[in-house]
Amino acid sequence: MAGRNMFVRRPWLGRISSLIFPVLLAWIVILVLVTKFTARPQVALHVSSAWHRPVIGPYTSTAPAEDSAESIAEVDVSSNPMALVESMAGVHAYAPLQPNILPLYNITIGTCIPLVGCIVDKIDDHGLASGWIRVDKPLRSSSAKKLGKLARVGANPSYWPQVTRALFYRRAYGLDGTRIVDIRSVSDVEAKPEGPGWHKVHVPMRIKMAWNKAPQTYLYFRTATPEEHDKPITELAITYGDNPSLPQFSLAATLSAEQPASHLYARRTVHVHPKTPQPKFHANGTxxxxxxxxxxxxxxxxxxxxxxxxxxxxxxxxxxxxxxxxxxxxxxxxxxxxxxxxxxxxxxxxxxxxxxxxxxxxxxxxxxxxxxxxxxxxxxxxxxxxxxxxxxxxxxxxxxxxxxxxxxxxxxxxxxxxxxxxxxxxxxxxxxxxxxxxxxxxxxxxxxxxxxxxxxxxxxxxxxxxxxxxxxxxxxxxxxAQLFAYPPGTNKSQLGPRRLAQxxxxxxxxxxxxxxxxxxxxxxxxxxxxxxxxxxxxxxxxxxxxxxxxxxxxxxxxxxxxxxxxxxxxxxxxxxxxxxxxxxxxxxxxxxxxxxxxxxxxxxxxxxxxxxxxxxxxxxxxxxxxxxxxxxxxxxxxxxxxxxx
Missing domain, CATH: 3.60.21.10 (Metallo-dependent phosphatases)
Structure with a gap:
């Protein structure tokens, strides 16, 4: 009797228990679907929060007084390359606007799951390279559009309320190893790249459900040695729609033809951004x-x-x-x-x-x-x-x-x-x-x-x-020059040095x-x-x-x-x-x-x-x-x- 009365008084327990089972079942199904297409060993990454860019230090008032360079100069790595390499060795976060001469040597695609993080390929590099770095946006514009409309969801995919695919890369510690020099996007029905150095990313760019019969699209990348003199790729960025790329980036591949299209841009030649000129009045005072x-x-x-x-x-x-x-x-x-x-x-x-x-x-x-x-x-x-x-x-x-x-x-x-x-x-x-x-x-x-x-x-x-x-x-x-100027017609020998009246x-x-x-x-x-x-x-x-x-x-x-x-x-x-x-x-x-x-x-x-x-x-x-x-x-x-x- 006591047990039955307790149950009657707490009807919400039954309602909650009836919801828990279908939610858990749905979650298990999602995990099975998204991991089904990743054939190689994997590791879950809990990617840290938004836009991993270097902190721009404490605020300092006013612009500097000194002149600054007007032109964009290429980074000269021939004189002392290791000094710049060593200064960048700890930069293993996604910062597309920061100049970095260290080349990328591997890329993959990960599956990002709410509350779990991103699942990516596990590769033993024996400490010779950085960990996986995630390009901080989804591969497909449809996913980005849904997430972006939620406003300020941040760059941590653990908080994204949907399963997405994201691009990851690895950056080398030095300049003397193989590096990525080309990237292409190829569907199942297109000819695959041929020739030495081409590698396929085995994880497709789209999570394919059983009812979706559209061909899958994969990324291919080509690696080369420094002796081959191909310019290495040092950074990647994703842009949606028919919009310009970030400065110094050029189109590498179209990731998705859905509208708006998803484009992958690569930076090859590294430039130092010009120092912004100090604002000054012209000589005429304007x-x-x-x-x-x-x-x-x-x-x-x-x-x-x-x-x-x-x-x-x-x-x-x-x-x-x-x-x-x-x-x-x-x-x-x-x-x-x-x-x-x-x-x-x-x-x-x-x-x-x-x-x-x-x-x-x-x-x-x-x-x-x-x-x-x-x-x-x-x-x-x-x-x-x-x-x-x-x-x-x-x-x-x-x-x-x-x-x-x-x-x-x-x-x-x-x-x-x-x-x-x-x-x-x-x-x-x-x-x-x-x-x-x-x-x-x-x-x-x-x-x-x-x-x-x-x-x-x-x-x-x-x-x-x-x-x-x-x-x-x-x-x-x-x-x-005007403070020490004489008025026209002045007899300078009689007046001596001239200064404007203070x-x-x-x-x-x-x-x-x-x-x-x-x-x-x-x-x-x-x-x-x-x-x-x-x-x-x-x-x-x-x-x-x-x-x-x-x-x-x-x-x-x-x-x-x-x-x-x-x-x-x-x-x-x-x-x-x-x-x-x-x-x-x-x-x-x-x-x-x-x-x-x-x-x-x-x-x-x-x-x-x-x-x-x-x-x-x-x-x-x-x-x-x-x-x-x-x-x-x-x-x-x-x-x-x-x-x-």
Whole structure:
């Protein structure tokens, strides 16, 4: 009786026990299916977490003052190859942007199972080579698409909620052994590679179920000795869709013809990425910045939005053509991407494939660039915000920095723009701050997504501390040659050595421009007027108060205003993206706030409102700012305005 009563009182035990058996049975079936196709001895690897890239060290404020190389030079391994080999001997993690001359000598395909890890071939190398290194994305785009849409699933396949196939390679410890020099993808119905040195990876690239009759596809790789003088493969990367490869990579094989296609890229010749040139004013006292806002690119080309003829428009192609046109018209000293380069929303499910698309025109022209993350950049894909910004920081000509790790957000950093003279004085500070995505729920706003995120107090304190740590320098800046110049017609013998009157100068910290994706709340405050009563506004504002008017909280604007003085010139201009149909500049409480306007056909806009990019010309060595727009319907400068301080 007691036992029956106990059972009646706990009906949930029966329900749980009825679920456990089918779940365990299904799991056993999955294990049998995925291990059935791996014929050789195997070992399970529990691969560690996301994007195994070297840590980029503690954040150091401002760019270095010294000049840096403009060209990309091949790594010279002939003079002292072992020094570089020894320095790389411990680099046995996947880091595709790090130069590495150590060749790959073996590849295989592993099966990655949730909660288990990846099962790969077990080969005894007698300690002569590194362990298996996993290329951090699935082989098939269909798997990557499902995982990427979940957002920030990370690179650890133990956490991926589906069985996938992944590519693994082994890197040699030295330069004198056999190395991989070619890779091909071949299906069962195609001719197999013939000749010496070819090897087959016996694990197929697709997990084939009994009902799937499609032919299997296998990888083949060719190895050679150093005496054969074939360039070895030193790194591999997977990209999805018809997008450019990472810098220095070339197509090795198409892994899957499904749409979007999966491509395997290889790096053979090792280059050292160029050191990003130190931003400097020109001798005429100018420095030009080109802002691209809200590209909203995806892995696959999406339909154009808010255009008169959708059928005649290709969102990626036509937007990239615009960017190329504006770059060639302006020849900027710096390009700033102010967030939402990626569309998020389930379409930019592999960040790397999209990043290579929008950066290609900039890297090809060797233009220094900065980037911020917007609210959509981390909505889907494999990377956290920090991993995303660290990836951007390692690309050629990038001034992007991850910033202090312990602080709110990813991508809080500053860049110094210096004089072109030997004194290297900092004349302008460019600030990038991460405004996040959605504010966390609070008692007054319990639902996540009701409000946008904002610049938090620790970010504010970091900006003030970093700004005030700069030593004041003579201002306005005068080139050294002018300080010692005589006025025309002066009798030099009577006056002796000449120096500009010091009372015309003062010591001050340089002015700054702050780039933030989501607009600060003050962008919607009352505008200033000049002495004649004219409102200090230039441009159009189509979008007004969106989700309580930009960021959820105030703080950064008032804090910066409080430290502005004759000794601290402070931030003169805030630059925003986010609202694609706003392109205005307005002065509010003595500080200018400008919107870039949407630059992309892949993003929302408005029919009749041209896509545009904003240009900022800082003149007189940092004393003046002029701005104008480039638009898709004219080659003229539009809305040219002097920002009166």
């Amino acid at each position: 420095f030009t910045i080109l802002q691209f806002a809200d590209l909203h690119f995806s892995v696959e080309q999406q339909a154009c939005r808010d255009v008169a003829d959708v059928g005649a428009c290709r969102s990626h192609n036509d937007t990239l053509a615009l960017l190329e046109q504006w770059l060639d018209e302006e020849h900027p000293d710096l390009v700033v991407f102010t967030g939402d380069q990626l569309n998020g929303q389930g379409t930019s499910w592999d960040e790397q494939s999209v990043i290579s698309l929008w950066l290609a025109p900039i890297i090809r022209r060797k233009i220094p660039w900065m980037a911020l993350l917007g609210n959509h950049d981390a909505e889907s894909g494999f990377l956290t915000r920090h991993a995303h910004i660290e990836f951007l920081a390692q690309l050629p000509y990038s001034l992007t920095r991850a910033g202090p790790r312990e602080m709110h957000g990813a991508g809080n950093y500053d860049v110094a723009v210096r004089s072109p003279n030997a004194d290297q004085q900092e004349l302008l500070t460019l600030w990038g701050l991460d405004s996040g995505a959605n504010a966390k729920p609070t008692l007054t706003h319990p639902w996540k997504g009701l409000r946008y995120d904002y610049i938090h107090q620790d970010q504010v304190e970091w900006v003030l501390d970093t700004m005030l740590r700069r030593a004041p320098a003579p201002w306005p800046y005068t080139p050294p 009372d015309a100068l003062r010591n001050a910290r340089p002015p700054g421009i702050m780039f933030v994706h989501i607009p600060i709340p003050e962008a919607f405050d009352a505008v200033d007027h000049d002495a004649s009563g004219r409102a200090l506004i230039s441009g159009v504002r189509e979008e007004k108060h969106q989700r309580l008017g930009g960021q959820a909280e105030r703080g950064i604007f008032a804090a910066l205003a409080s430290v502005r003085s004759n000794e601290t010139l402070g931030v003169q201009l805030f630059v925003h993206g986010h609202m694609h149909n706003n392109d205005d500049c307005r002065r509010i409480k003595g500080t200018w706030i400008c919107f870039g306007g949407g630059a992309s056909y892949a993003a929302y806009g408005k029919v009749g409102f041209p896509r545009r990019a904003r240009v900022y010309e800082v003149g007189s060595y940092g004393q003046t700012i002029k701005t104008w727009h480039r638009m898709d319907n004219t080659t003229d400068r539009m809305q040219e305005t002097e920002l009166e301080t």
